Each structure stands twice: as C-alpha cells, then as structure tokens.
Amino acid sequence: MKLGFDLSLKQKQKLIMTNQLIQGINILQYNTIELGEYINQEMEKNPLLEKEETSVDAGEGEVNWLEFVKNTNKTHEHSQPYSDDEEKNVIENVKCMEESLKEILIGQLHVLNLSEEDYGVGEFIIDFIDERGYLSAEPEEMAQMIKVPVTKVIKLVNLIRRFEPSGVGGRNLRECLKIQLINMNHFDDMLFHIIDEHLEDIGYNRDQKLMKELDLDKEDISYYRELLKSLDPKPGLKYCEEEPDYVIPDIFVEVIDDKVSVTMNDHYVPRLKINSYYQSLLQKGGDEKTTEFIKSGLNSASFVINSILQRKETVKNIAQLLFEKQVDFLRSGEGYIKPMTLKEIAEVLEIHESTVSRAIKNKYAVTPRGIYSLKHFFTTGLASQEGEDVSAVKIKDIIKDLISKENKKKPYSDQNITDILKEKGYTISRRTVAKYRENLNILSTRERKEA
Incomplete structure (x- = not known):
C-alpha cells in the first residue's frame, strides 16, 4: 500500500444563511409600526441613512457607489392615506396580536453560547411560534426558506423546546404536553401513548374504554388525568396580558366603481435618503479607509431601502389579489368570505408560499366591514x-x-x-x-x- 500526501481541489455545495437574508425576511414580516422602529434603528447604526421626503431607488446586489451618489435625487412617492385626526379613529378599540412571547424566547436564546448563524436560525424559528406557544411550520419548510440544512433547524427547535414557558415549540397540543413532561424528566411510555391515542377519551372521562383498551385500573387513570390537568395546553397565552392594546393598520381597502382599491399605510414609515455630507466626501475623494467605510455604508443603505420597497410591493400585490377575491365580503360581510389558501395566492403571484405567509403576518387591513387581520381571510373551504x-x-x-x-x-x-x-x-x-x-x-x- 502506498501512503502519502496529496493536494486536490473538490467542489462542494454549502448552504449559508447570510445576515442580509435574515434581515430581508424580517423586513417582509414587519408590520407598519415594527418597520418604522427598524428604520430608526438602522439610521442609528448607519450614518449614511437619514430621513427625507424622498428615498433612493436601490438596485440589487453590489452598488456602484459613484453612480449611486449621482442619482440620489431620484424619488419614490409614498402616499399618506389619512390625516392625524382620521388616524385616531382607525386605531380605536382594535386588539393587537404583537408577540411579547417572542421577546421572552429571544432573550433566552441569546443567553446561550451559539454561533451568529445559529442565533439567526433560532430567531427565525421563534418567528413561527404563535401566541399559544405552538410552532406553526415544519422544520423542512423553514430549512428550505432560509437555505440551511434541516438538521440545523431540528437541533435549534429542540433547543427552544427547553425554554420557558415549558411546552413552547410543540406543533400541536399533543407535542406541547409531551414537551412539558420531558422537561419535568417525566418519562412514561403509557402516558405518552395516552396523549397520542386517547387524549379525548381521558378528557371526556371515558374510563371504561381506557380500562378495557389499556388494561389500567381506575387509580391509574385518575393519576394520569390529574397529571395532564396540571400541564398548560397553551403555554404562550399567559403572556397575552403584556401585549399592546392597539394596532395600526397596514392596508386600506375600498371598493370604488366596482373595483378594489388597495393603499399601503406609509404614514409611520420614514422616507430615506443618503446623508449629503457623505455624498460630498465621496465626490471629493479621500483615503482608502474612508472610501471603504462609505462604500460599505452605501451598500447597507441600498439593501435596506430596496428591501423596504420590495416589502411594500409584495404586501400590496398580495392584498390586492386577496381582496379582489373577497369582493363579496367587502360588499356584504363575514358570511361571504370565500375559502382561500396561501398556495392559491402564491401560484398566481409566482412566489413561494412561505413568502405569502410572512408577508401577511401581523398585518391588518381597514375594510368597509371593519379592521381585519390578513390571516383572517385564509380559511379552509x-x-x-x-x-x-x-x-x-x-x-x-x-x-x-x-x-x-x-x-x-x-x-x-x-x-x-x-x-x-x-x-x-x-x-x-x-x-x-x-x-x-x-x-x-x-x-x-x-x-x-x-x-
């Protein structure tokens, strides 16, 4: 046998979730208030971004920064669909579904010693945990959406399932209960079997059936029933009282001359432009480090502006199609809502179902019939x-x-x-x-x- 060292090149595909990909996904799902807060945070971090009555049209990919500066006067119009007085009427007595639970889970995530990518994947998973504490997406779906191995997603899902409140991260009631038992180090195959196959029986006190099919006596059944009663079926709901009381709608919908008109609420979204001081620095030229700093800032600013514009276009297109299909509801009310699925919208707009899901998340529309969550219209038929x-x-x-x-x-x-x-x-x-x-x-x- 011949032993030795050898140098060779191998081509290998590797999926990496970049910070920009995470950032773009988050921007899409932000509601109007969250987007305004995000923009303010970005302006604090990036001195090249500032508020203005006009914003810069950013292209995709790497920015030609000299050309970028020359075209900073190009504008994108943002409508203001209502006055300050009208705004007070819009937000009156509307319950909000903001995610106070999300902050609690993210706080626990960042206490752990993880890589930056794992923090990003973890936060992405937490976005899919609803107000009950249930995980609303499969690991395979999430892995496909952010282009990371499914094993990484499963690893972080299992990690999050150890967080408080206990039971969070289960995909349904049965998983939620079993997670709580596992966190209590309570491993009982019979109890897990009851949860999987006989949860309704024990809930409806069908003791004779349980005794016959599981060969249990009344004391065993009583013990299991009391243990299950001590668990929390919806662990996330305990945080609902901490949620904000009101929402600001993201979309305004009208029916004008038998046509559906959808207008985005940009009242709370600051218009952005490049800081004129840095424009002058670029035009004058300077040392290499300054140029690189400004170029980096321009690329970051370009991405933020482009992502915001893309979010607006995506949400508006989805809302337009959604309410065109729900025109009977707009005219006549709840009883005329037609069954719709995320897949139906995704196929027409030629986008992924996950994009539709994230675009409608936490978004509300003012309609002739009142204020509704966009999710309200995606019903089974x-x-x-x-x-x-x-x-x-x-x-x-x-x-x-x-x-x-x-x-x-x-x-x-x-x-x-x-x-x-x-x-x-x-x-x-x-x-x-x-x-x-x-x-x-x-x-x-x-x-x-x-x-």
Missing part, C-alpha cells in the same frame, strides 16, 4: 351540495347560531350539529364540528348541560 365553496367562517357562524338557540336542558351533541349541517347542504365530519366548536371556545355538550 367546504363544498355544499350545490357545489359552491363555503368558508369555514360561515360554517362556524352556523354552529354558533345553532348552539345559541338550542334547548339548554338538552344541548346539541357534535353529531346532532353534523346532521343538521348535512340537512342544510353542508357535508362535514363530526370531528371537524368538534374542532370548530373548540375554536369558538364553546363547551362540550356535557359541559354546556352542566353549566
């Missing part, structure tokens, strides 16, 4: 017997109405409601009825009767 698509919102309204008018001494069961809906022409499973009822925070048949 059911088909009536006539073949018409009916939104889940409409089905929920029917369920709510049925229960409000029921005989309180003999309330409807989920199966009763399923049968009534079928008579009305809506084919829906009993399990879906139960899910919708729970979403409406309506008690079960037994609990309504007892109440």
Whole structure:
C-alpha cells in the first residue's frame, strides 16, 4: 500500500444563511409600526441613512457607489392615506396580536453560547411560534426558506423546546404536553401513548374504554388525568396580558366603481435618503479607509431601502389579489368570505408560499366591514351540495347560531350539529364540528348541560 500526501481541489455545495437574508425576511414580516422602529434603528447604526421626503431607488446586489451618489435625487412617492385626526379613529378599540412571547424566547436564546448563524436560525424559528406557544411550520419548510440544512433547524427547535414557558415549540397540543413532561424528566411510555391515542377519551372521562383498551385500573387513570390537568395546553397565552392594546393598520381597502382599491399605510414609515455630507466626501475623494467605510455604508443603505420597497410591493400585490377575491365580503360581510389558501395566492403571484405567509403576518387591513387581520381571510373551504365553496367562517357562524338557540336542558351533541349541517347542504365530519366548536371556545355538550 502506498501512503502519502496529496493536494486536490473538490467542489462542494454549502448552504449559508447570510445576515442580509435574515434581515430581508424580517423586513417582509414587519408590520407598519415594527418597520418604522427598524428604520430608526438602522439610521442609528448607519450614518449614511437619514430621513427625507424622498428615498433612493436601490438596485440589487453590489452598488456602484459613484453612480449611486449621482442619482440620489431620484424619488419614490409614498402616499399618506389619512390625516392625524382620521388616524385616531382607525386605531380605536382594535386588539393587537404583537408577540411579547417572542421577546421572552429571544432573550433566552441569546443567553446561550451559539454561533451568529445559529442565533439567526433560532430567531427565525421563534418567528413561527404563535401566541399559544405552538410552532406553526415544519422544520423542512423553514430549512428550505432560509437555505440551511434541516438538521440545523431540528437541533435549534429542540433547543427552544427547553425554554420557558415549558411546552413552547410543540406543533400541536399533543407535542406541547409531551414537551412539558420531558422537561419535568417525566418519562412514561403509557402516558405518552395516552396523549397520542386517547387524549379525548381521558378528557371526556371515558374510563371504561381506557380500562378495557389499556388494561389500567381506575387509580391509574385518575393519576394520569390529574397529571395532564396540571400541564398548560397553551403555554404562550399567559403572556397575552403584556401585549399592546392597539394596532395600526397596514392596508386600506375600498371598493370604488366596482373595483378594489388597495393603499399601503406609509404614514409611520420614514422616507430615506443618503446623508449629503457623505455624498460630498465621496465626490471629493479621500483615503482608502474612508472610501471603504462609505462604500460599505452605501451598500447597507441600498439593501435596506430596496428591501423596504420590495416589502411594500409584495404586501400590496398580495392584498390586492386577496381582496379582489373577497369582493363579496367587502360588499356584504363575514358570511361571504370565500375559502382561500396561501398556495392559491402564491401560484398566481409566482412566489413561494412561505413568502405569502410572512408577508401577511401581523398585518391588518381597514375594510368597509371593519379592521381585519390578513390571516383572517385564509380559511379552509367546504363544498355544499350545490357545489359552491363555503368558508369555514360561515360554517362556524352556523354552529354558533345553532348552539345559541338550542334547548339548554338538552344541548346539541357534535353529531346532532353534523346532521343538521348535512340537512342544510353542508357535508362535514363530526370531528371537524368538534374542532370548530373548540375554536369558538364553546363547551362540550356535557359541559354546556352542566353549566
């Protein structure tokens, strides 16, 4: 056997999430207030950025900085759709869904000794944790979106699942409960099996079924039930009281001459330009270090301005298409919301579903029917017997109405409601009825009767 050293070149593909990629993703998901705060922070860090009545059109990629300076007078118009007095009416009595939980999780993330890339991936994952504490995206989806190995995402998801509040980061109720048990070092295969396969049975006190199928006695079942009751099914909700009380809408929607008009709210977004002092320094020339500093600042400023403009275009395009499809809602109200999916919007605009998801996150629209979260309009659909698509919102309204008018001494069961809906022409499973009822925070048949 011949042993020796050898030098060779190998081509290898490696996925790296840059700070600019993270920054661009964050800018897209910012609502109006968050974007204004972000711009103020960037101006503090980058002396080349300053507020102005006009902003600079930044191109993609590397900036030709001399050409950039020559064209700083080019403007981008930003509309101001309402006055200060009108603004007070817009924000009145509208609940906000800002993420105070997010700050708590990010604070715990940055206590750990991680690489800069891991901090970025961790913050990206935390963005997908909703107000309940549930993770709303699969690791494979997130890895694809930010172009990092899925193993890295899974590693950081598992890390975040050890944070407080315990149970955060689970994708559903079952994962949430199991995470809490694992964090308590409580490993019990039977209990995990109950959570996976018999959670409804133990919740509805179906003890005979549990005793028969799991070979347990009443004491065991009682012990498991009390242990599960001690866990928090929605650990993130305890932080809701700390959330802001109001939102500023991001979009204004009108129907003018049968056409949907969408206007972006740029009232809180400062217009940006390049600082004139640094322009003069570049034009005069100077030492190499100064030139490099200014060039770096120009590239950073270019990226910020370009990302803000791209965010505006993306959000406006999505909102325009969304409300064109929901024109019946704009004219007639909630009962006329049509089923829509992120995929449907993404395919028409030729963008990724994840882009739509992030663009509508925490965004609100003022419509002729009131102020609504953009997420409100992405509902699953059911088909009536006539073949018409009916939104889940409409089905929920029917369920709510049925229960409000029921005989309180003999309330409807989920199966009763399923049968009534079928008579009305809506084919829906009993399990879906139960899910919708729970979403409406309506008690079960037994609990309504007892109440």
